[in-house]
Amino acid sequence: MARNELLAGLLGLVVVLSRAAELSSYCPVFYTEPPADCEPIPDTLFGPAVDNFGHREPDIGILEDTFDALAVLQGDYFDLHDGTWPSAIDWTGAVVETVVAGALRTLSSSLGRVDLGNLKDWKAKENLVSFLFSQVTRSYYGQDATAIRDQAYDDMQWVVLGWIEAIRFVSVHSTLHYPGNYDGNATGASRLELVSDELPWHGNNWISPFAHRALVFWHLASRGWDEKLCHGGMIWSPHVTPYKNAITNELWVTASISMYLYFPGVNSTAPSLGSDDFPERDPAFKAAAIQGYEWLMGINMTNSQGLFVDGYHVNSEVPGNVECDVRDEMVYTYNQGVILTGQRGLWAASGILLYLNEGHDLVRSVINATGWNLTSNSPVDGIIPGQLPPWRGIGRGGILEDECDASGECSQDAQTFKGIFFHHLTAFCEPLEPSGEVGVTVDTDGFRRVRGAHASACRSYVDWVQHNAEAALGTRDSHGRFGMWWGAGLFGNVTVSRSEDGIDHSAANTTDYRNHGTPDDDIWGGRWVPGSGAPSRTGNGGESLPYSDAGGELRSMVLGIRTAAGHRHRVVGDPNDRGRGRTVETQNGGLALLRAYWEMSQSN
Incomplete structure (x- = not known):
């Protein structure tokens, strides 16, 4: 997509403001010109105030559990020689790297606040961070970028x-722990004298290659934007009949605004990009995000519960048809999560309240559809061990769930989904920061009100997150590995089949292609199987790899607090032993959930 076309997407701001009639009368929080004839921002925003969390001290134990989950993930599933999580496939491996990098951010910001077992000396703490970061950098080379x-x-x-x-x-790590101001001009002995105190953290050497790969893949993905069908939107895949699904378009919004906010600028010589300078805060990224968001929110991609359905086909039986008019009603958890980072980023880049408001609406819709009452802070259905609570749209008993969880039929794709949701919920609920835009004035009082309302709304979600985290912790086996179905233990380890899970799997216009593949029919235009065409070290039946004790040393290094004996031992007939069992994807999901609980409970 040409840069001029992307810049044209800035016109989407007009649509944003017209869609937000109820919010447009409030004074802007960020502005370039002094506002006139506007109303002060009220103290209460983003729906009814149900801040039940208050100002409780966060449980340090959950931080210990978070780092233990990280230790198991990296110690048991990461292969340093190959630089991969070998049982992952390409895209789930990229998600694992994302969650690990986020967990490192949490680790870095927490080291100065708590005593993590034996890690009392700053050298030991820095050694731990650098050790884990070295695995991230190794995965840069292990990632099959060509494929x-x-x-x-x-x-x-x-x-x-x-x-x-x-x-x-x-x-973040550099700012918190290495605030040196070495300018690179010192020579000889004077340079050596500066090394310990003034040089930036060595990890800064990786910013350029990380940025370069992000830029290359953003431009490769931009080819998926299509104006011929449905008046815009990203196509899922160039290899099947055009399908415009929620996840590809949510990713386009989130990737684009993240590039705008965090891309540091590079000089590129990549063949696909040509020789050019790509600056930070490039308006092309912001324009793409706005254009993508307006298409996504204007195409009617949500159901009656406020949840994103999977996507749209174009009815090929109508001659010359170009409209998105065949909607697939399948609901997956990750489709409710990725856009949250995009909404948070669009707020940061514009100060428009609508983005945050629509994000909070989505979070509340998800929580409600798990069967959790935010007002009473409890499940809407009684939990009786041995009985499955009613299905509420995207979960039951207040536990987030994909439709494959209870029956144990989740594919490698679906095993990744819930962790993605919680990673992006964490990003959405980070404390708001003032605009960093050049030439933008911040209304200090208005910003204070918005920041407070956002924090209050996010606090109201914490007990629900805690409910999920405690349930997920109960699925760990004796080696600390998380199961896929977080509600299994909470519901008494009841084992059910697909026909007994209380879900209407035959609902009209619903295709669970992420677990069972696409049907070979005229609508989908070809057979696609989850995980096909990507390397995997699972067995022929899709079972997980046997456990190895490689993580013991790393767990000891991370904590020095817990041993495997501290985990709940596997019960006979554990529902999470079915199907693919415990995998790198389910461990990643547990890590993302625990990190969400810690970050949301302590940052707000």
Whole structure:
């Protein structure tokens, strides 16, 4: 997509403001010209105030559990020689790298606040951070960038998000622990004298290659934007009949605005980009995000519960048809998460309240559809061990769930979904910061009100997150590995089949292609199987790899607090032993959930 075409997307701001009639009368929080004839921002925004969390001290134990989950993930599933999580496929590996980089950001910001077992000396703490970061940098080389170039447009964008997250970690760690001002001009002995105190953290050397890969894959993904069908939107894959799904378009919004906010600028000589300077805060990224968001929110992609359905086909039986008019009603958890980072980023780049408001609306819709009452802070249905609570749209008993969880039929794709949701919920609920735009004035009082309302709304979600985290912790086996179905133990380890899980799997216009593949019919235009065409070290039946004790040393290094004996041992007939069992994807999901609980409970 040409840069001029992307810049034209800035016109989408007009649509944003027209769609937000109820919010447009409030004074802007960020502005370039002094506002006139506007109303002060009220103290209460983003729906009814149900801040039940208050100002409780966060449980330090959850931070210990978070780092233990990270230790198991990296110690048991990461292969340093190959620089990969070998049982992952290309796109799930990119998601794992993203969550690990986010966890490193949490680790860096927490080291000065808590005593993590034996890590009392700053050298030991820095050694731990650098050790884990070295695995991230090794995965840069282990990532099969050549193969991903020829995959679907959503696959390409997971790569963008992963390396932008890694850049964010480096920036945060450097700012917190290495605020030196070495300018590179010292020579000889004077340079040596400066090394310990003034040189920036060594991880800064990786910002340029991380940024370069993110840029290359953003441009590769941009080819998926299509104006011929549905008046815009990203196509899922160039290899099947055009399908415009939620995830590819959510990724386009989130990747684009993340590039705008965090891309540091590079000079590129990549063949696909030519020789050119790509500056930071490039308006082309912002324009793409706005254009993509307006298309996504204007195409009617949500159901009666406020949840994103999977996507749209174009009815090929109508001659010359170019409209998105065949909607697939399938609901997946990750479709409710990725856009949250995009909404948060669009707010940061514009100060427009609508983005945050629509984000909070989505979060509340998700929580409600798990069967959780935000007012009473409890499940809407009683939980009776041995009985499955009613399905509420995207979960039951207050636990987030994909439709494959209870029956144990989740594919490698679906095993990744819930972790993606919680990673992006964490990003959405980070404390708001004033605009960093050049030439922008911040209304200090208005910003204070928005920041407070956002924090209050996010606090109201914490007990629900805690409910999920405690349930997920109960799925760990004796080696600390998380199960896929977080509600299994909470519901008494009841084992059910697909026909007994309380979900209408035969609902009209609903195709669970992420678990069972696309049907070979005229609508989908070809058979696609989840995980096909990507390397995997699982067995022929899709079972997980046998456990190895490689993580023991790393767990000891991370904590020095817990041992495997501290985990709940596997019960007989554990529902999470079915199907693919415990995998790198389910471990990543547990890590993302625990990090969300810690960050949301302590940052707000």
